[in-house]
Amino acid sequence: MATKLKNLSSHSQTNISEISTKKFALIVSEWNSEITEALFHGAFDTLIKNGASKENIIRKTVPGSFELSLGAQWMAQKPEVDAVICIGCVIQGDTKHFDFICQAVSHGLTDVSLKYNKPVIFGVLTPNTQQQALDRAGGKYGNKGDEAAITAIKMLGF
DSSP, X not given: OHHHXXXXXXXXXXXXXXXXXXXXXXEEESTTXXXXXXXXXXXXXXXXXXTOOGGGEEEEEESSGXXXXXXXXXXXXXXXXXXXXXXXXXXXXXXXXXXXXXXXXXXXXXXXXXXXXXXXXXXXXXXXXXHXXXXXXXETTEEHHHHHHHHHHHHHTO
């Protein structure tokens, strides 16, 4: 696994752009809220540490990861929003539900990004277990929320 080789909270300083005037939308899934709240705080704190102003960070909540695509579209269509960061967690279960949700979300977020020509970041964990999710939401592998925020910043500097 990639996260066993790299801490999600570590990143290079290349292509970090000035973001004090950029507006970010963070769309956060309520499902698996223990995980998604930790991811949100990682993303929010990373944006602030890198120069974003609190007034330019909009948080919206959706019921589950499946709804991230529509939430992202609603925010991406706003001209004042520069980047959308989607936060979710889908843990493998006993049915194929996991596969359908993960595929739908990844395709949906890609489509929104291309449609609106702006960064729409996939900050969605897809672990096999709750422990793996915790390890990636501020645990031993860092915080995927940090990585998602840095990805948005770097894409704005592209």
